[in-house]
Amino acid sequence: MKRIIYIPFDHLNQKYGALKNANPKEDLIVLVESARMTTGRDWHKERLFFLISSARHFAKSLEDAGFTVEYVKAETTIYGLKTVQAKHKITEVICAEPSSHRQFAALKEFGATFIANDFFLTPRPLFEDWAGSQKSFLMENFYRLQRSRLNILINKGKPTGGAWNFDKENRLPPPKKYEGPPYLEHKRDQIDLEVAKELGHTPTTTWATTRAGALAQLKNFINNHFAEFGPLEDAMTTDNWALHHSLLSPYLNNGLLHAEEVVAAAIKAFDAGKVPIESCEGFVRQIIGWREYVNGMYWFLAPDYRENNQLKATRKLLPLFTDSSKTKMNCIKETVSDIEERAWVHHIPRLMLLSNLALITGTNPQEFLDWMREVFIDASEWVMVPNVIGMGVHADGGAMMTKPYAAGGAYISRMSNYCRGCEYNPKLRIGESACPFTTLYWDFLDRHRETFVKNHRMSQQVFGLNQLSDLPELKLRAQEVLKGLDKGTI
Ligand SMILES: Cc1cc2nc3c(=O)[nH]c(=O)nc-3n(C[C@H](O)[C@H](O)[C@H](O)COP(=O)(O)OP(=O)(O)OC[C@H]3O[C@@H](n4cnc5c(N)ncnc54)[C@H](O)[C@@H]3O)c2cc1C
Ligand code: SF4
Numbered sequence: 300m301k302r303i304i305y306i307p308f309d310h311l312n313q314k315y316g317a318l319k320n321a322n323p324k325e326d327l328i329v330l331v332e333s334a335r336m337t338t339g340r341d342w343h344k345e346r347l348f349f350l351i352s353s354a355r356h357f358a359k360s361l362e363d364a365g366f367t368v369e370y371v372k373a374e375t376t377i378y379g380l381k382t383v384q385a386k387h388k389i390t391e392v393i394c395a396e397p398s399s400h401r402q403f404a405a406l407k408e409f410g411a412t413f414i415a416n417d418f419f420l421t422p423r424p425l426f427e428d429w430a431g432s433q434k435s436f437l438m439e440n441f442y443r444l445q446r447s448r449l450n451i452l453i454n455k456g457k458p459t460g461g462a463w464n465f466d467k468e469n470r471l472p473p474p475k476k477y478e479g480p481p482y483l484e485h486k487r488d489q490i491d492l493e494v495a496k497e498l499g500h501t502p503t504t505t506w507a508t509t510r511a512g513a514l515a516q517l518k519n520f521i522n523n524h525f526a527e528f529g530p531l532e533d534a535m536t537t538d539n540w541a542l543h544h545s546l547l548s549p550y551l552n553n554g555l556l557h558a559e560e561v562v563a564a565a566i567k568a569f570d571a572g573k574v575p576i577e578s579c580e581g582f583v584r585q586i587i588g589w590r591e592y593v594n595g596m597y598w599f600l601a602p603d604y605r606e607n608n609q610l611k612a613t614r615k616l617l618p619l620f621t622d623s624s625k626t627k628m629n630c631i632k633e634t635v636s637d638i639e640e641r642a643w644v645h646h647i648p649r650l651m652l653l654s655n656l657a658l659i660t661g662t663n664p665q666e667f668l669d670w671m672r673e674v675f676i677d678a679s680e681w682v683m684v685p686n687v688i689g690m691g692v693h694a695d696g697g698a699m700m701t702k703p704y705a706a707g708g709a710y711i712s713r714m715s716n717y718c719r720g721c722e723y724n725p726k727l728r729i730g731e732s733a734c735p736f737t738t739l740y741w742d743f744l745d746r747h748r749e750t751f752v753k754n755h756r757m758s759q760q761v762f763g764l765n766q767l768s769d770l771p772e773l774k775l776r777a778q779e780v781l782k783g784l785d786k787g788t789i
Contacts, residue, residue: 300325300326300327300367300387300389301325301326301389301391302325302326302327302389302391302392302393303326303327303328303329303380303383303384303387303389303391303392303393304317304318304321304326304327304328304329304392304393304394305317305329305330305331305376305380305392305393305394305406305411306318306328306329306330306357306394307376307394307397307398307402308330308332308336308350308351308353308354308553309398309418309552309553309554309679310395310418310554311353311354311357311510311553311554311555312418312510312554312555312557313360313361313364314557315395315417315418315554315557316395316414316416316417316418316554317393317394317395317414318361319417321366323364323365323366323367326366326393327367327368327369327383327387327389328358328361328366328367328368328369329368329369329370329371329379329380329383330354330357330358330368330369330370330371331371331372331373331376331379331380332351332354332370332371332372332373332379333372333373333374333375333376333378333379334372334373334374334375335374335375335376336350337351340669340672340673341673342673343638343642343673343674343675343676344498344499344500345500345502345503345506345641345642345676346642346673346674346675346676346678347498347500348491348494348495348498348500348502349502349506349508349549349553349642349676350553351494351498352490352491352494352495352508353508353509353553353555354370355370355490355493355494356490356508356509357510357555358370359490360509360510369383369386369387371383375405376402376405376406377405377406377409380392380409391412392406392409392410392411392412393411393412393413393414394406394411394412394413394414395413395414395415395416395417395418396413396414396415396416396423397416398416398418398679398680398681399679399680399681400602400680401602401680418554418557419558419590419591419594420445420449420558420559420562420587420591421445421591421594421595423595423598426591426594426595426598426599427595427598427599429441429444429595430595430596430599431599435701436592436596436698436699438588438589438592439463439464439588441588441591441592441595442463442584442587442588442589442592443458443463445587445588445591446458446463446583446587449587451562451566451583451587452566452569452579452580452583459576459580460576460580462580463580464580464584465529465576465577465580465581466581468529468530468577469529469530469532469533469577469581470532470533470714471530471531471533471534472534472713472714472715473531473534473535473536473538473539473542473714473715473716475716476538477536477538477539477542478538478539479524479527479539479542479543480523480524482505482541483515483516483519484504484505485504485505485506485507485508485512485515485516486504487502487504490508491508503640503641505546505641505643506549506641506676507550507555509555510555510556513547513550513555513556514556516545516546516547516550517545517547517550517556517560517561517564518564520545520546520547521564521565521568524543524544524545525543525545525565525568525573525574525578525579525582526573526574526575526578527542527543527578528543528544528545528574528578528581528582529575529577529578529579529580529581529582530577530578531543532544532581532646533646533647533714534647534714534715535630535645535647535648535652535711535714535715535716535717536715536716537633537716537717537720538716540637540641540644541643541645542645544645544646545582546643547561548676548677549676549677551586551590551677552677552679552682558586558587558590558591561586562583562586562587565579565582565583565586566579566583590682593681593682593685593686594681594682596685596689596699597680597681597682597684597685598681600685600698600699604684604685604688604695604698605665605668605680605684605688606665607664607688607694607695607696607698608663608664608665608694609693609694609695609696610658610661610692610693610694610696610747610750612657612658612661612662612663612664612692612694613661613663614660614661614662614663614781614785615662615663615666615785616662616663616666616667616670617656617657617660617662617784617785617787618785618786618787619631619632619635619784619787620635620653620667620670621670622635622787623635623636623639625787626784626787626789627721627722627723627788627789628721628723628734628735628736628789629717629718629720629721629722629723630648630652630711630715630717630718630721630736631652631653631656633717634648634652634653638674638675641676642674642675642676643675643676643677647714649671649675649686649691650690650691650704651704651706651710651711651714652711653671653691654667654687654690654691654692654704655691655704655705655706655736656736656739657691657692658691658692658693658703658704658705658743659705659736659739659740659742659743660739660781660784661743661746662692664687664688664692664694667687667691667692668683668684668687668688671683671687671691685699690704691704693705697754701754701756702754702756702757705740705743705744705760706736706740707725707728707734707736707737707740707741708723708724708725708726708734708736708737708740709725709726709737711725711736712725712726718734721734723735725737728741728769728773728776729769729772729773729776730776733776733780735780735784735789738773738776738777738780739777739780739781741764741767741770741773741777742773742774742777744760744761744763744764745764745770745774748761748764
């Protein structure tokens with residue numbers, strides 16, 4: 300063996316990264332299960348199960364393909380690599396560019412040789428050129444460029460369907476008593492059971508841990524959910540935990556699926572007339588737009604971007620985030636219970652419930668970010684940092700998004716059925732029955748009035764705030780609500 304090819308747990312694909320030119324006769328493949336990754340923090344066990352079992356299945360598939368594989372457990376990745384170097388007397392270590400600043404720096408210092416990271420559709424230098432030429436980093440502008448550059452949903456130079464964006468069609472509330480097709484269940488095999496036993500965890504059947512399972516999930520989405528994905532994209536309901544979301548992020552993020560094949564499958568279904576343009580465009584925008592944009596921004600922004608706290612939010616993480624029994628707010632109780640069960644909720648609960656609550660309660664962004672990183676199945680540093688710090692809690696002062704995603708109970712009431720089962724009333728902002736979101740939304744605007752008055756995109760909200768005749772009572776109620784949230788009694 301001449302060289303070591305190091306495969307991080309999010310590069311699990313033989314066709315991309317360092318494996319695409321690997322030679323079974325010359326290359327020793329190394330995967331490291333580091334203690335830092337497994338025990339370093341209070342990780343959700345479903346997440347650990349998914350990541351470790353996927354990596355062990357992948358190692359086995361490489362052995363079946365004729366590679367020599369070392370799957371080692373070690374204190375840290377670097378320590379694991381050093382052990383393998385010494386055992387096999389090989390010094391050269393090759394790796395595709397890692398997905399976090401921290402791992403990049405550690406492997407660079409160790410002396411690894413990098414090859415370009417092709418797990419995304421946008422090379423890092425290309426995004427840097429785009430971002431470097433922008434005054435504000437509007438995702439929509441980047442997305443249109445991606446559509447043209449990648450020639451996706453483009454017809455004779457124009458957007459297919461006559462528009463770049465079908466968002467207006469994609470904001471339906473949930474239908475009443477909505478069932479939808481059954482979820483795909485993934486059977487557990489021997490490797491899964493071994494990992495589950497080591498972790499002392501009973502896994503769900505929600506997440507696949509093999510490429511075959513990930514492909515089955517893609518097929519299930521395309522055949523059973525894709526057509527209705529768009530219109531119900533923003534809806535939330537207690538009747539159905541995923542609605543028509545694809546549940547593909549974990550596999551896109553750990554390498555079992557590549558964005559290229561996911562988009563190809565989507566376009567094939569659209570070209571065959573199986574899905575309407577609003578669903579196809581909406582989904583394509585998530586993959587070639589948002590996902591690529593967020594990854595590009597992670598690398599474009601400095602490593603210390605994650606430490607931003609421009610709104611000076613100092614509240615400690617609320618107990619309701621780590622324990623769903625610590626709140627009476629139905630929307631949050633249901634969302635946190637879902638996370639406890641399967642480490643996933645879709646985009647709108649992440650943004651308009653969890654992040655919105657952290658934002659308007661003035662929760663410390665880094666505490667909230669750490670919690671989000673620990674509990675989501677698909678959480679990686681590159682995707683959580685811009686989504687939380689930039690989009691979710693506006694901690695970067697608007698560097699990424701021009702205005703904060705703050706909302707009161709009216710939005711949640713319109714887009715979900717949560718409020719019907721809640722002891723609070725989304726229409727009320729003062730009094731014991733007032734919805735905490737509604738009270739705290741106005742309190743938040745008032746606390747940051749001086750900042751927001753300078754932002755022309757916030758003028759309507761500030762105008763609304765100025766019209767409130769009951770602001771003094773509202774401020775008192777807000778203090779009660781914040782105290783109750785801290786104690787876990789609201
Ligand atoms: C505060 C916050 C935190 C988030 N944290 C993560 C995270 O840790 N990991 C993660 O993969 N996604 C994250 N997202 C984005 C999005 O919520 C998830 O990708 C999505 O819910 C995953 O479920 P799905 O595969 O069914 O997605 P779908 O709704 O079916 O969307 C399809 C795909 O689009 C991509 N996508 C959509 N929006 C985004 C986005 N904003 N950033 C990156 N990719 C996107 C994902 O790969 C997703 O699989 C976050 C969003 C917010 C607002
Ligand atoms: S009333 Fe408020 S707290 Fe209750 S479910 Fe609706 S938005 Fe959530």
